[in-house]
Amino acid sequence: SKATVSVLNCYPTEHTHHTHTMGYRQALALASVCIAGLAAKDVPLCDTSCDAGCSAIPYNLHKATDAHCAPCAGGQTWWPCNVQNLCSCGAIEAETCVKSEAAPWWASWTDDDCAKCGVSISADLWPCNTADACTCTGGEPATPAPPVPPTPVPVPPTPTPTTPTPPTPMPTPTPPTTPTPPTPMPTPTPPTPPADALELGEWTAPTSETGEPATLNTHNGPYDLDHEDLKCYHDKYSDIVSKDADNWVSIESWRAFGLGAPVTTTIPDDVPLAGTSVSARDVNVATLQVSEGGVEKTIEAAVGFGHGVAHLKCGDCYLLKTSGTNLPDGSWIFNDANFDALIAYDKETRYAVIRTVDLATWSLEISDPALYYMIPLDGRIDHSTAPAYQPVDCAAVMAAAEH
Numbered sequence: 158s159k160a161t162v163s164v165l166n167c168y169p170t171e172h173t174h175h176t177h178t179m180g181y182r183q184a185l186a187l188a189s190v191c192i193a194g195l196a197a198k199d200v201p202l203c204d205t206s207c208d209a210g211c212s213a214i215p216y217n218l219h220k221a222t223d224a225h226c227a228p229c230a231g232g233q234t235w236w237p238c239n240v241q242n243l244c245s246c247g248a249i250e251a252e253t254c255v256k257s258e259a260a261p262w263w264a265s266w267t268d269d270d271c272a273k274c275g276v277s278i279s280a281d282l283w284p285c286n287t288a289d290a291c292t293c294t295g296g297e298p299a300t301p302a303p304p305v306p307p308t309p310v311p312v313p314p315t316p317t318p319t320t321p322t323p324p325t326p327m328p329t330p331t332p333p334t335t336p337t338p339p340t341p342m343p344t345p346t347p348p349t350p351p352a353d354a355l356e357l358g359e360w361t362a363p364t365s366e367t368g369e370p371a372t373l374n375t376h377n378g379p380y381d382l383d384h385e386d387l388k389c390y391h392d393k394y395s396d397i398v399s400k401d402a403d404n405w406v407s408i409e410s411w412r413a414f415g416l417g418a419p420v421t422t423t424i425p426d427d428v429p430l431a432g433t434s435v436s437a438r439d440v441n442v443a444t445l446q447v448s449e450g451g452v453e454k455t456i457e458a459a460v461g462f463g464h465g466v467a468h469l470k471c472g473d474c475y476l477l478k479t480s481g482t483n484l485p486d487g488s489w490i491f492n493d494a495n496f497d498a499l500i501a502y503d504k505e506t507r508y509a510v511i512r513t514v515d516l517a518t519w520s521l522e523i524s525d526p527a528l529y530y531m532i533p534l535d536g537r538i539d540h541s542t543a544p545a546y547q548p549v550d551c552a553a554v555m556a557a558a559e560h
Contacts, residue, residue: 198280200245202238203229207246215251216273217243218555219406220413235400236407242278251275254293266290282353355557357449360478360545363466366517371466373479373532373542376522380462380514382415382441387462389471390515397473398550405472406551408462411512414555415460418443423529428502432495435533440526443510444559455559458508459531461524465517466546474551477509477523482534483542490534503534510554 203211203226211229213221221237226244229237237243252275255268266284271291273279284290363371378384387408398405406414418441424430430437442457458476466475481504490496509527521544532542 198242198278200242200249200278202241203244203246204238205230205232209247211238211244211246212248213237214242214245214249214278215276216279218278219243219410220417221410222413225409225413236405236410239401240403240410249276252293254291257289257292259289259292261289264290353553353556354446354448354453355549355553357447357476357549358547360547362543363477363521363546364517365519366465366467368467369519370543371464371517371519371521372483373477373528373544374520374522375525375528376463378525380522380524381526382412382461382524387412387514393470393516395470395472395513396468397548400472404550404552406474406512406555408512408514410555411460411462411474411551414558415441415443417441418460418558423526424499424502424533428498429495430499432493433499435499438526438529440530442530443554445510445554445557446559447557456508458510459524459527461509461511461527462514463511463523463527464515464521465513466521466548467517469513469517469548471514472551473513473548474554475511475513475546475548476554477511477531477544477546478506479531479542479544480504480506481542482532484534496534499534503532507531510549512551 200214207230211226213223213226217237219237219240221243225237229244230246251272254271254274256264256266256271260266264284266287270284271293273282274285274291275293279285365371379386389408394400420439421442422437423440424435424437441460443460445456445458447454447456465471465473469475484490484500490500507530509523509531511523511527515522531544
C-alpha cells in the first residue's frame, strides 16, 4: 500500500524489525514526519511548517509532554523544540510492546521495559536492541495462506475385470534401534548490558569560584525541583556546553527528569527517629548506570538544582558523594542514644546529581530534599560537611537513568 511504501522510504529496511520500530499500521500517522534518508530512530524537529500541531513523542528521553511541545508549531526555538526526538508534527501512537515469548530463559527484562520499544526513537535502547526481546502489536502484516484448490467432481470409474490378489506375506520384524542421546542444551549467552553507562572520573573536593573550600548547605527551598521561579541567576552560563548544543539540558527538562524519578524518603522507615527532632522528607532519586574504573554498576542519586562548583556555571551538572555528616569529636549527639541508629545510617555512602543554576561559592547550596537525602543529620550540627564531586554531562546523566 502507499502507506507501507512511505514508511519503507523513510525507515531503511534494516530497521523495520518489529522489536525495534513502529509497525506498518502506523505509517499514515508517521507520514507527516517522514523525510527521505532519515535514520530509523530519528524524528525531525517540529516547527512552524507543521500544520498538524506538535506533540510529544511517547517515551522520549527528556519526558517532554504535549504541553511542552505545542508551542513549537508557533515558532518557539528553545527546549524541547530544538532537541531531536522529543516532539513530532502530529501525534505518534506507540505500539503496545511486551516481553517476547521467544525471549531467552535468563532474560531479566519485563513488559514495562519493553513498553518504550513501541516507538522508533527507542531502537538503540535496551532491551529494544536485543534480539527476540520484545513483541509489538501492529507490526508487519501476516503472510496470507495459499489458496485451497477446488475439490474436483468425482467421475464414476469404468469397471474392469479383476484378478485375485495373492496374500501378503508377514513382514520380517525389525530389531529395536538404540535410542539417540538427547542433544545437550547450549550454554546461554548472558544479556548485553545497556550501552548508556555514565563514565565517571576522579572525585575531588568542591571549591568556590575563587578556590575556597565549599561545604554543603541549604537554600531553604528555592532550588527545590517543584519551585516555580527557578532560573539561571546572574546570567553566567556554562563554558562547557552552549545553549544551542544538542546536549544542553534546560531547567524545565531537568525539572521534568527529576520529578519523573521515583520518590523515596530521605530516611528509611526502619531507622527510628523518635526523640531526635529529625523528620523524613520525600525525595526524587534516580537509578543511574555508571562505569567507574572499568567496572559497571548502578548508583542511586537524588536529583536537584544548586550552586555551581569551581568553574561550573548555569547549565553544567555535577555528581556529589558523601559518607555522612561531619560530626565533631565529642559532640553532644554521641551522648544521645536516640541518635544511634540515625548516626549509623548517616555514615552510608549516598549520591546526588545537581544541575547548576547559580554561582560557585563556599556555601554549596542545593535542593533541600537532595541535601537531607545525602546527610540526614545536617541541621543538627554546624554546616561543615564537604562532599566529593565530579563534573558530569547533564544529557549523559539522563541517558544513563533507568526508566
